[in-house]
Amino acid sequence: MEAPQPPAQPMLWSGWGDPVRASELPAPVRRLLADLLGVRAPESPAVTLDEVRPPAPALPASVLDALSSAVGGGHVRLDDEARIRHTRGKSTPDLLRMRAGDVSDAPDAVVLPGSHAEVAEVLRVCAEHRVAVVPFGGGTSVVGGLAAAREGFAGVVALDLARLDRLVSLDAESMVAELEPGLRAPRAERLLAEHGFTLGHFPQSFEYATLGGFAAARSSGQASAGYGRFDDMVVGLTVATPRGTLDLGRAPKSAAGPDLRQVILGSEGAFGVITSLRLRVRPLPEVRVYEGWRFATFPAGVATLRRVAQEGPAPTVLRLSDETETMVGLARPEELGTLASEPGCLVIAGYEGTAGDVAYRRECTGATLSEMGGVPLGPEPGEKWAHGRYSAPYLRDSLLAAGATVETLETACFWSGLPRLYEAVRRALTASLGSPLVMCHVSHVYATGASLYFTVVTAQSDDPVGQWEAAKRAANDAIGSAGGTISHHHGVGRDHLGAYAPEIGELGVAVLRGVKERLDPDGILNPGVLIPES
């Protein structure tokens, strides 16, 4: 399996990915939607790009001049298209608003610095003129991480890091690569592959997301069991802030005080702009094997994943779909809607590495899966999953067009709390939405716990944004009550702020404010995101 090529086209402004790859809904899915969920085609189709107009830009000429001086005139963009393409992220409410022609959150300008020094200068200019700055990587946030609070600011600029896209250096001996934050993941993989290395970071946003975004939002990829989370990969960071530069990470691990890298990871642009990443890389795998297993029930599957995670050795990919997700076939996008012929729950186990290592891990994991009642399904379900692993967001666009709302949310907790968390979120979503289709999988496992990833499909009401926001609030409350974290790998943004504050408590929020005050005393960096208003 080759790393996917980056799409030739820019991302769809009101949807996901390369417009060329937009997919028609398969007939069985259309039938399911109509029969099961009562989905009806919406009355008005989505608007087109030339029909939307962002608000008049707010920035005075003096600020624009200063920004042009900072980055060069050609790198400050004020045209509608650039502003629209930097409006919000890719959550379903974001897309619903865009499809309805609402681009009220558009930034006033898009600024593209070409170096750390230029980023620093942009921050200086914006602090001086009280302009809010939204660091912008791939634009794939699904938690409202890209819409700044405007109140109290002279305007908002999107700080697009696309020009910071180099593999700066590779220390093959230490297996550490220095990479720039604006690199999209497929290009980073290609640059590393020329030297025989990979990051091994493959989240569903892979095709468009950037390395800086992975770091700022604590991303975790589908191969986290083997390659680790993105925060595990970061051994060093350079960060431009309005108060100067942070340069962190002299060693893989240190006892020299708190790990300040871990303060920047997950800071979502609110503390500074990451301008360089030193990342652990791995040799490209010799062998890749993905295969499927079937378990009778979700609890039986969870118990099995727990044993594998606790006893090791871990596979590279380990996922378990619940009964509903297995039945609908979300793990086999090409067969979506062709209801599974066998009941139960699908496990995908993938192995990447040297031949010997893959053979050993596969043997050990296979023995545990068998012992726990798993039925081997061979490589076909695994290969199908691997082939379709980045397809779901394309499908969402088609579902939205057909009148269905589809959205995902995710959480994590310790193993003993997982059954309660699973039930609580399902109940909350079902109670809020009537009779939605709620699917779930476990896709990130640790010795002490795991993530739960929910996909919800429901018929759109007259107010689909309000409908989803209510469901999301109910799910957030359920997660909080059941003791889960409000996000395992999507982040906080604006959408999770209300749930995040109680998770870390008043004093946790105070810690964030203490850091913010020192790095960004004027509060220009991504205001409204991550840190609750005081």
Next chain:
Amino acid sequence: MEAPQPPAQPMLWSGWGDPVRASELPAPVRRLLADLLGVRAPESPAVTLDEVRPPAPALPASVLDALSSAVGGGHVRLDDEARIRHTRGKSTPDLLRMRAGDVSDAPDAVVLPGSHAEVAEVLRVCAEHRVAVVPFGGGTSVVGGLAAAREGFAGVVALDLARLDRLVSLDAESMVAELEPGLRAPRAERLLAEHGFTLGHFPQSFEYATLGGFAAARSSGQASAGYGRFDDMVVGLTVATPRGTLDLGRAPKSAAGPDLRQVILGSEGAFGVITSLRLRVRPLPEVRVYEGWRFATFPAGVATLRRVAQEGPAPTVLRLSDETETMVGLARPEELGTLASEPGCLVIAGYEGTAGDVAYRRECTGATLSEMGGVPLGPEPGEKWAHGRYSAPYLRDSLLAAGATVETLETACFWSGLPRLYEAVRRALTASLGSPLVMCHVSHVYATGASLYFTVVTAQSDDPVGQWEAAKRAANDAIGSAGGTISHHHGVGRDHLGAYAPEIGELGVAVLRGVKERLDPDGILNPGVLIPES
């Protein structure tokens, strides 16, 4: 191999460990010291406990009354012995000062709270009366982490956590134990072993150090290759601060903002007092195998450890002594000074786990060690190392008494920087001390880098503290110039402050101050430690 029993006696006030276990120097060591280093017995012997008098206690009766109300009268100790036993830590300069009868840094009182609420109340009282608070666990700091700056305070109390010593709960399903911070490691291991679990954390301070200290100082144990560092084990924390309680960690990993657990880990009591730890535990190993290998040179050994760390699977313990350390036999304390019969560098590889897992990892690692030129020495050197693994600090007392200064220091960096860092530190120590014995080992390995641990022996000058402080400054400068971190697992304390500040930069220091200000606005917590004076 059983986990060692906790010593019956309290720790030696002016040295290490159980006085009963103090060891005579073997004759070959005495000869080596005299012939090689010119060590001569010091003119005056160490003072005894009843000869030393701490300064008159400074705290007014009103403060003592308030502290007694907080923790109960019997738990505020003002007697000389209690104060002396809470004076400083266990670095060589600490011991040299104690042996000379200098207890000028003694706290004014020792306070022993029995619960989180009592800790919080002590902090409240101390903030109100401007009393500095030194959180005190096992008292084993070797970086000056236990001597508060007195200036500007009404006095100093040692906050001894010894009464917080329970296994609060065990979630066997999640393999997470809630433990209190005052538990010494051997007792924690015994409590967990009753349920079939272990932490797997075995630093050299194991016999006396506490769990809270491990967390506060980012400890790393000798089995870190297999069980991970202590910071890897912490999945949740409760922290009492003068501004309230922090309760962190709802899941193994989260994308809900920065990982605030990592802000407390390594905070050395300057941000708050850890009152509960949720720690990942592991099943007690079925099998333990330790064995020795010989490599021709240190670089050959380093290259081999790098391959093992990068290719995996990792052993549980992996250590490499350089030529000098191997020759002197520091890795075989029972034969110390019996010069090694073969030249080269000793590697200790240890494996713990299930029989199958140990067999596989031993086979893979053995294959790599052989391929890289290692000569297998069988289990004897491994077992000897394991047997003597906690002996070195006892030996130090005997060396100090004999007129030698012995001290350790450690650092870490990425693999490509290791040779330069190794040479730079050796050169700096040798240049500063004349002709010391400088030994080194690698004992913590990661895919991207490793630690270096130096042991230095030299003849005491007339001013042994000043002599060592100069050497230590030279080593710190060398570490900084060569790009290493100032500590891989000892921490910052007061001794590393000067080197730590440039490592994280002015803005990194500002981040620490921002956090400190929010959690401890009066600055009562361990003043002078971790955070440079502004």
